[in-house]
Amino acid sequence: MTSARTVLVLAAVLAQARAGDLAPPEFALGAVIVQGGSANTALLIQDGSSAAHLVQDGAGQRMNARQAGAGNRITTALDGLDNSALIVQDGSLQTVRLSQQGRDNSADVVQRGAGNLALVDQVGNFNRASVEQSGMGAVARVGQYGNGIVTRLIQH
Numbered sequence: 001m002t003s004a005r006t007v008l009v010l011a012a013v014l015a016q017a018r019a020g021d022l023a024p025p026e027f028a029l030g031a032v033i034v035q036g037g038s039a040n041t042a043l044l045i046q047d048g049s050s051a052a053h054l055v056q057d058g059a060g061q062r063m064n065a066r067q068a069g070a071g072n073r074i075t076t077a078l079d080g081l082d083n084s085a086l087i088v089q090d091g092s093l094q095t096v097r098l099s100q101q102g103r104d105n106s107a108d109v110v111q112r113g114a115g116n117l118a119l120v121d122q123v124g125n126f127n128r129a130s131v132e133q134s135g136m137g138a139v140a141r142v143g144q145y146g147n148g149i150v151t152r153l154i155q156h
Helices: 004-018
Strands: 030-035 043-048 051-059 064-072 073-081 082-093 095-103 107-112 117-125 127-136 139-147 151-154
Touching: 030 043, 030 073, 043 051, 051 064, 073 082, 082 095, 082 127, 107 117, 117 127, 127 139, 139 151
Parallel strands: 030 051, 043 064, 051 073, 064 082, 073 095, 082 107, 095 117, 107 127, 117 139, 127 151
Antiparallel strands: none
C-alpha cells in the first residue's frame, strides 16, 4: 500500500521531470528507483561508476537499463499506462533524459562511445522512438507530441 509520504515524494519527482529538471545536482553516482501505482517493473544493471534516476507512476510501466563505463547518467520519468523504455550505455560521460506521459509509448536508446546526449520526450499514446548513438559528442532531441508517431534516429 502506498503511503501519503510516498505519494508526495513521487508527485514532487514527477513535477521535476515535467519541468525538465530530472536530475538534481546532489544526485551523483549510484541508483534511485521510485515507483508508484501498480504492476511497474524496473531492471537496472550498472558496471562502473554511473548514475541512474528512474521514476515510474501509473500501471504496467517497464524500464530496463544497463550502464557500463564511467560518468554515464540516466534520468527517466514514465507516467501513464503500459509505457516502456530500454536504455543501454557503453562508454563514458553519456546522458539520457527520457520522459513518457500517456499510454503504450516505447523508447529505446543505445549509446556507445563518449559524451553522447539523448533527450526523448513522449506525450500521447502509441508513440515509438529509437535512438542509436556511437562515437563522440552526438546530440539527439526527440519530441513526440501526439499519437502513433514513429521516430528512428541513428548517429555515427
